[in-house]
Amino acid sequence: MTTVTQPVRPALLPTKSGQPIDPVYRQIRDLVYKVSGIYKAEEKLYLLADGCGRRMKQIELRTPRDYWDNLTAHPDRDGEIRHLLNEVTIGETCMFRSQPQLDALRKVILPEIVAEKTKQITKRLRIWSAGCSTGEESYTLAINMLEESEKLLKGWTVEILATDLNDRSLETAKAGIYGDYALRNTSDLYKRKYFSLVDDKKLQVRPEVKKLVTFSRLNLQDDSKMLFMKGMDLIFCCNVLIYFDGASKTKVINHFFTNLSYGGYFFLGTSESLMKLNDQFHLIHFPGTIAYWKPSLRSGKL
C-alpha cells in the first residue's frame, strides 16, 4: 500500500497578502451575483474581499460577518450593496479591457453581420456603447473597426454612439486623453497608430478615431429617449446594469432588446450576466466570452 503525504487544500483561500479569506465572502459573492449578475470566480474572491475591506473601513465595521449582516439585515442594505458594487467594478475601465470580446467581435460576429447584410444597399454598422463613462470602451471599439476598415468593413459606414448619464465623464470622454493606467492593455503598435503624444505621461486619441464616435448624454431610464436608439447592430453595456434594481433593470434590458436589430448582439462586462431577467435573448458562447443575441428573423427562433 502506498501512502503519500498530501497537499491539503486550505479551507480558507489566501488573499494577495497571504491572509486567508473568510468563507463568508462566498456568501457575499452569491449575494452580489443575485443582485447584479456579476460573478467573482474563486480565484477573484480576493478582489471582492478587498472591496468589502474598503467598505468596512469606511463604515467602521470590524469583521466580514458584521459586514454580511450590514448587507442583509441593515435598513440601508440596498444602498450598501450599491456601494459594494461600485468597489467591485472599480478600475475595470481601460482600453482593450476584454480581448476575448474583441476577438469574438472581429473573428466571428463581424463576418456574420457582414454576410447577413450583404444584400442591403446601405452598408452601415451601428454600435452603441451604453454607459460609456470616460470613453475607453467606445474608442477601443472605434480602433477595432478602423482595423477592419480596409478588410471586412471596406465600403461600410460605421457609427458608434456613446452615451452616459454623467456630464463630467462625457467631457473626459470627448477629450480622449488617457494615462498609463487606462492604456495598460494597449499595444505599442496601436499607441503609435491611433494616439498622439500630449505630454510625457499622456496620450490622446487621434481625430480619425474620434470621428467614428458620437458622445451624448442619455438616461437609460428615460423611456421616450430610449425609443430613438433603434437599429443597433451591437450594444455594449459594461457594469452599468448594476445601478438599476428589480423592475427598472428588466425595463432597461427590454429596451436594449427592442433597440437591437434582428441578429444583433448585446455584450455585458466580462463576468456579468443577465441571469434570467430576459428570456428573449439567446445566451451565446464565443471562445472565452459570452454575449446575448437577438435571433435573426430568418432563423425563426423568435
Next chain:
Amino acid sequence: MNPSIVATIRERVQKIEQMPAIPAVFLPLLNLLSKSAEDVKVDEVVRLVSYDNTIAAQCLRVAASPLFATAQPPKSIKGAVISLGLRRVETILLTCCLGQAFPVKKWVLDPEVFWRHSLGCAMVCRKFSEKLGAADHEKAYMAGLLHDIGLVVNCLVFSAEFAAAMERACREGLPLHEAEHASMGFSHCETGQALAQKWNLADDVIDVIVDHHAIGQSGTAHPLVALVHLSDLLCRMRGLGYGYYERHKVDLIADPAWAILLQEYRALEGVDLARFTFELDETVEEIHALVATVFGSAPASS
C-alpha cells in the same frame, strides 16, 4: 463511410496492441468499470489501484485535488475508496491509467492540451450530471474522459494525415472534427470507435465516442451523448479546447442536445447557464495543475 477507410482504421488500430506501455491494471480496470456497482468488491478495487506504486501515488494526488474535493483528503487507497466511493476511485484510476496508456512519441496535438480537454470535459460532465440529478455521475465523468480517445489513435496511427487536419483546423479556426472530415475523410469519432470496440468498452460509452459531434443528425441521441456533446462545446468555449481559436459561436440552449436533456431531466430548466459557465472557469486552473501532475513530466513521488 467508404468501407476501405473503415478497414484501414481497423487494421491500424489493431497495431496499437503491440505497444508495450499500457499499464497492467488498465484492461482489468476497464473490465471492472463495465460491471454494475453492486457487483464490484472494495478489495478488488483497492488491489487494482495498489498494484502499481506510481499509479497508486498519482491516484492519491488526484483524489486530494480540489476537483474531487472531500472534507479530508484520503491518505491511503482504502481511505480513498471509503471516503470517495468505489465508483469515483475507479474513474480516478482510469484517469491515471490513461495518462500512461499512450506514451505517444509523435503527439500531433500538445498532449497537455489534449488531457486538459479530456479531463475538463470529464469534470464538466460530472458537474452537469449533478446539476441535472442524473443517476450515475461517474459514468458521465468516464464518458467525458474517453469521448475524444480517437484523437490519440489519430496521433498514433494516422499521424501525417492528422497533422494536416490539425494544421487546417488551426489555420481556418474550424472545429477539429470538421477539419478531420475535410482532410482525412473520417474523424476521431471513427478511430475512437475502433479502439473502444477493441477494448470492449460499454455500449453507451462507445455511443458517446461515435456520436458526440453528430447530435444534430440523429436528434434521438442517448442523454449521455447529449450531455457529453454540450460539455465538450462548453469546454472548447472556455479555454479547455484544442489549443487554437475556433471561429464559431455556440448556442447551447438552442442545441438539439439541450432539448434531449430537458426531456429527460426537468431540473435543466432551473440551470443558470451563465453562472454555470463562470463556475467552470474556476476549475480551469485546477485542471491545468492536475494535468501537470498526472500527465505532465512532473516526477511522481511515492
